[in-house]
Amino acid sequence: MMAADRTVPAVPPSLSAKVVGSFAYLTVRDRLPTILTKVIDTIHRNKNKFFEEYGEEGIRAEKQTIALLSKMRNELLTDKPVLELADELQDTQSWNLYLQRQQDLQGDQDSVSWFKSPWLYVECYMYRRVQEALWLNPPISDYDIFNEGKTQSFFESQQAMMTLCTYSEGVNKNIEELSRNQLLEHFNKLLQVSLWGNKCDLSISAGQDNSQKTSPIDSLNSLQPFILVNDSNMVWAALIAAQRPGQTEKTTAVRVDIVLDNSGFELFTDLVLADFLVSSRLAREVHFHGKCFPWFVSDVTANDFQWTIQQTVAANHKWMSKSGVQWKSHLKEGVWSYHDHPFWTQPHEFCDMEADAPDLYATLQGADLVLFKGDLNYRKLTGDREWAHTVGFNTALRGFAPAPLCSLRTLKANVQVGLQPGQGETLSSQDPDWMTSGKYAVIQFSSSESDRKD
Incomplete structure (x- = not known):
């Protein structure tokens, strides 16, 4: 991290509806x-x-x-x-x-x-x-009022899901023969697919249809210019650095945690990425973190997670069904695991996690890399405050550093840090809604050297 990033500016006020028109x-x-x-x-x-x-x-x-x-x-x-x-x-x-x-x-x-x-x-x-x-009103206490929209979003994105599973099958078939550079190329593609999966958010569209209808792989080149910060090489470097001495190409002890956002197509892209990580032996295990109850319209709960895998197994498409069977076996073998914690459905900034949810903070410290999906996680990472666009991502995290971490986020709220001088102003003049339209994205990485594992 550059020395300039260590000069801590005063913590700005929280974004608030006090500002009329904001x-x-x-x-x-x-x-x-x-x-x-x-x-x-x-x-x-x-x-x-x-x-x-x-x-x-x-x-x-x-x-x-x-x-x-x-x-x-x-x-x-x-x-x-x-x-x-x-x-x-x-x-x-x-x-x-x-x-x-x-x-x-x-x-x-x-x-x-x-x-x-x-x-x-x-x-x-x-x-x-x-x-x-x-x-407060049993017997309907467990009713998921957002389930209809989540289910619809899943089924309306099936064409894109099939395309993704066909791509994934092609990669997995030859995965043993791939060079490190070829692995990096597939990693970057699937990281970006997971990033753009975050466009499918039902809370930003107030519950309107927001499914994925185009081929996710074919769209990547045209979406490239809209990634405002792309630290994917640093994410890759963190994964490679986590390979411990004594490990071989055949074994690894690396753990990746994915803090999930939306169900439907976005969750599907996260599962495809996680499958690639373990199939390529870039990671030994993947821990998924979801919500304890229905949240922000389309966020993943334990039921959504299990249901998505069951639907994938049952899909009337050879490679999609095969993917589902593979995912199910990852769960059965403990290579994948799903976790939730009350902290994810609370309003705290993540810099409070160590004090307010020390057990969760300690859990994340066990990861070699934590991927935070989506806009709400970004708002909590940065405290949802009026930061200047040029303030470093590390600075905005305010000490939150359980492990090397990366935010994969399409912009749907008016907070964005880590930009180059003048970048925010240029975007504002070209596209006044750049921070809230979901059109732009970031792959933003932070690693405090002192918090890296030995």
């Missing part, structure tokens, strides 16, 4: 109420299903859940103070302590409201309150 303001004013309205509609549309499964109890739960969600939507639209959670889930106390922290910072309970608080906090809080509304 992307945060428009999100809180327009997009979040739209998502809540869709959630309410989905629950209402499934009224008959709840009745068939649970009788009158199901109807009562549907009504009361909608009443709680409508109340929250009204609080949001009228900028009411944020309320404590009233359920008794494992993270309730942590959320209420976080609210207390915000109130202490603001010095006034009423100042912690939907439009006056950090955008990252209130957006996360909204999804947690959706979970509360369901949890």
Whole structure:
């Protein structure tokens, strides 16, 4: 890391809907109420299903859940103070302590409201309150209100998935014979496919169709100019450096962790990348990290993860089905594993992880490389703050360094660091929405030398 990156600027304020006309303001004013309205509609549309499964109890739960969600939507639209959670889930106390922290910072309970608080906090809080509304109303507590959209996105992306599995099969067939340079070429392609898979995000489109319809491999060259920071060679170098002395081409002890974002096509691209890592022996094992409950419309839960692999096994396409069988065996053999933790569905910046979730931080320290997928993870990595574009990525992480890490992210929120002088200004003049359209992307790497394993 360059010496210039070590001069720590003052920590800027959080992005917030306080700034009228900002992307945060428009999100809180327009997009979040739209998502809540869709959630309410989905629950209402499934009224008959709840009745068939649970009788009158199901109807009562549907009504009361909608009443709680409508109340929250009204609080949001009228900028009411944020309320404590009233359920008794494992993270309730942590959320209420976080609210207390915000109130202490603001010095006034009423100042912690939907439009006056950090955008990252209130957006996360909204999804947690959706979970509360369901949890307080058994027997529909476990209902995934985002499942329909996630399922639709998966099936509408099948053509692209088949193309990807056909490519993957071609690579795997000759993988033993590939030179290191050829491995690097395939690695870069699949890393970029995983990067652009992040365009398929249902929360940014407020639940509208956002599936992948073009061939992911064929699109890569035309997308190249839109990668604003490309540290993929540093990611590769970290993987190669992690090969320990005494290992051979046939054995490796390298572990890669992937902190997942969206289900559907994006998750599929992550699985294809993870399969390549273990098939090529660049990694011995891959740990996937997902969400404990439905989150930000399309984020991966344990159910989504298992369902995606089952659907891939059952696909009516030779190479897609073969991929699914291979993935299933990776899980069975422990080469792949899925994990979740309450911290991923909390509003904390990741620089707080070591203090607030030391067990998770210690888990990530066991990895040789951590890939953070998507926009929300980037916002949490950088604290979702008003950083200057030229501030170093390492600086914006504010000490978060459990292992060498990389953000694979298409830009959908107005925070971006690590750019060259003048790069942000040029982009702003050419395309005013460059930070929020999902058209641009980064592969951004950080490794604190002191945190590298021996």
